[in-house]
Amino acid sequence: MRLDKYLKVSRIIKRRTIANEACDAGKVEVNGKTARASYDVKVGDEIKITLGENVKVYKVLLISEHALKEDAQKMYEVIK
Numbered sequence: 001m002r003l004d005k006y007l008k009v010s011r012i013i014k015r016r017t018i019a020n021e022a023c024d025a026g027k028v029e030v031n032g033k034t035a036r037a038s039y040d041v042k043v044g045d046e047i048k049i050t051l052g053e054n055v056k057v058y059k060v061l062l063i064s065e066h067a068l069k070e071d072a073q074k075m076y077e078v079i080k
Contacts (some may be wrong), residue, residue, distance in 0.1 A: 003030065004037035008015050009073040011059060012049070017056075027051060046079065054071050056080065 001009075006068075007028075009017035012029045022028050023037040029048040030039055057080040067075060 001041050001065070003028065003035055003039040003041050005047075006041040006060070006063065006075075007047075009064065009072070011067075011069070011072040012047075012056075012076065017070060022049065022051070047076075 002080055004016050004019040004023060004030060007013040013022065015020040016060040019028075022036045025040075026034050027050050028035050030045050032043070032046075032048075041060055042073040043063060047058045047060065047062060049056050049058075056078065059079055060075070061077055062075045064071070064075060
C-alpha cells in the first residue's frame with residue numbers, strides 16, 4: 001500500500017492530500033530515510049512524522065485497504 005494511503009486509512013493523518021504534501025515536503029521518514037508518497041509500506045516499517053516541533057514515530061503492525069475508526073489504531077503502534 002502507498003505511504004500516503006496508509007497514513008490516511010490508519011488515520012495518522014486525516015486526509016490523503018495532506019499526507020501527500022507532508023511526504024513531498026520531506027516531513028515523513030520510513031526506517032530513517034525520507035520517503036515519497038509512493039513508498040510501498042510493509043509490516044515492521046517505522047514511520048517518523050515531523051510536523052513543526054511535534055515528532056511522532058509509529059511502527060506498522062497491519063496493512064488493510066479499509067479500516068473502521070475502531071480498527072484504525074490496530075494498524076500501528078506509537079513508539080514515540
